[in-house]
Amino acid sequence: MDFQHSHSDSARTSATHPPEKHRIAEDKLDYSNEPNTRPLPNYIVHCHTPFNAEPQLPLLVNSGQITPADVFFKRNHGPIPDIALDDHKVFIGVQQNPQYYFNAESPSVEWRQLTMHDFMTKWPKATITASLQCAGNRRDGLAAVKEVKGVIWGAGTTSTAVWAGPRLCDVLKDVAGVSSDMLHEMIRDFHVSFEADDHVHEDVCYGSSIPLRKAMDPAGDVILAYEMNGKPLSRDHGFPLRVIVPGFIGARSVKYLQKILIQPQESMSFFQRHDYKILPPWVNHDNVDQSWDTAASLAEMNIQCVICTPTEKQVLASSKPVTIKGYAIAGGGRAVYRVEISMDGGQTWAPVDKMEQHPDKKSGMYWAWALWEKTVPRMNKSTEIIARAYDSSGNVQPEFPIWNYRGVMNNAWSRVHTLPALQHHM
């Protein structure tokens, strides 16, 4: 098939190639220039180099529908790049020939080069409220079953922000010449791969891809965001430009975006091919190498629901009713259909009192989480509170965690155990 480039002026005048990249050994990665404005009290920091931190759960639901940037989880695979806005270039290309599968720098790609000014001025600015969730959210529940590989996240790597920037579909139409007729021919095999302007120890840089179908879907709402909650992105969240892929696992929303390539296969990146997959339970450290290619790359999230307050082992005054609060989210823009609470180990369930979830104003898709709450009578003994959610397709969370080597997509019933306050007997 032939691409008719109807690219923008700036793109046309600066055909060139993205910079070559080399892999840096883990012990040579330079962490000397990390952002120093991190309000650490909000966070449980799992690792400083790379910086991986999740907010305290009560803070997450008490911040409201939109998570402030200094509460939003922070997930990194290497040092955080320090990019100058005016110098930053993003390269966009189309790779049509599958013979170059293993060489993204092949001469068959005609690259276009865009500046941040281009992204800020050439296309309408779309504003999308979307939750991001790390595929490793609640990995601690799987680690409790058996050892897993990865940061042992709790349930705090889900957060919601208002993102703004041009729609990826508009950019690809103009710069890469993707027309709707072509789309019909490309929809099965083509993907849009993203690369970050960073260094990580697993690969030459962070990379990932999404199906072209998702990128071009008028209700897919994929944007190239330069703003988060009305302000320029912070370094922690991808300055100066990141992809936002609503409904997909967070790993696809690539930060520090430097390269966009339309190609007839998924990204070859470590993070697309050898990570973020649900490996079967019989795959472990010994046989993982030969198993990656047999498992599909994760894209849409599964149905998820988490109790954020009270917290695990929280002591509750026995004289007062308790308000249980949490979040729920489904993948692919599906709505959270219902959240239920059980106080008797899952024998009986009652609906939450209140649930708030807003669809996107333009597409009607449910990209942002539902926040919910329920007030229950006082508890004067140790109690297990359980929550589970359904999505609009009738998918529901499983009762128990299902172990997998990478510890991803744990969406078992959420359980919190509370303790009674010490009782003074007369």
Added chain:
Amino acid sequence: MDFQHSHSDSARTSATHPPEKHRIAEDKLDYSNEPNTRPLPNYIVHCHTPFNAEPQLPLLVNSGQITPADVFFKRNHGPIPDIALDDHKVFIGVQQNPQYYFNAESPSVEWRQLTMHDFMTKWPKATITASLQCAGNRRDGLAAVKEVKGVIWGAGTTSTAVWAGPRLCDVLKDVAGVSSDMLHEMIRDFHVSFEADDHVHEDVCYGSSIPLRKAMDPAGDVILAYEMNGKPLSRDHGFPLRVIVPGFIGARSVKYLQKILIQPQESMSFFQRHDYKILPPWVNHDNVDQSWDTAASLAEMNIQCVICTPTEKQVLASSKPVTIKGYAIAGGGRAVYRVEISMDGGQTWAPVDKMEQHPDKKSGMYWAWALWEKTVPRMNKSTEIIARAYDSSGNVQPEFPIWNYRGVMNNAWSRVHTLPALQHHM
């Protein structure tokens, strides 16, 4: 917004209105002209008027990836219409004004009229292999928990066929003038409603709708089918024309299609508004009337997996290995990611030996079921076999059925109990 009609010749020359319809009381419905060529031995017939029958489960998996028309489940809400191919007209319109929400016959709709010849000649014929599954599949598992409303289906109302006819998106572009620019504006609120040329007792006719987004999605693969498995549709399966909505519950694939209306709300039909919803478990016969509007209409299916052989209470020779066979399907074109079998009540799981699922050749979406099998050692005592499946988003089936008043979307683990052959002791 304004629709620029670029309708076909035949449509332009015959602007008119669909025939008026009146509701017929249940005891006045005429069942004297039902098809008489039903190979009943293949079926468990739950009801003759209307005719509702599902195949024997072993027949379903032993027929291969494509279910013959005389094995495919048959689901009706009234007498089966006897329509003459040459006389059949299909009316297509656009209703822009929400003030006519409750009057689909409003004068604001300019109707186009198409013949079967139009559908067979004016657009390319698309061929889609898709499974249909009744939302009430496995309702027997929910009826076992508590009384439900509806035909007490087993697990046989899932079948797969090769459907052929024009793409709905092509028809709507040409006849209703839906352009891709308009689509961006309409994508949140607009739906495509379908009405059948039939009579049912619940409403004036069978009706349903799907989001316009699904109808126009280049990878949505919604077609207006006049062929099933290479032959004209039979009366049982919707002759002369039916909608096929891959990935959605079967109720949306309206048979005997007579009317297509693009409108700024879901269909007002009983079958969209007061049926095919997962009501919460606290809704029952007494409070159902005020509950319908609080629940969302079902669209995409959830992850499903069923053991078809051996069958429940089947006596197995204790000297031979047993081959377990079944099907699995996910909603929305998601792939079946994995099927697992447990022989110890769900404590441990092993993968199936073989699983076959084919994506659509053009869109790459997984509309057709996966057939799977696993051979296990001989069983010389009563045994419970359990199967469960995961979809590509990491959704998994729940352990136990979750009751709801309409008995829909039961996707609990599939369980079959086998019995040992009588042992002769010396």
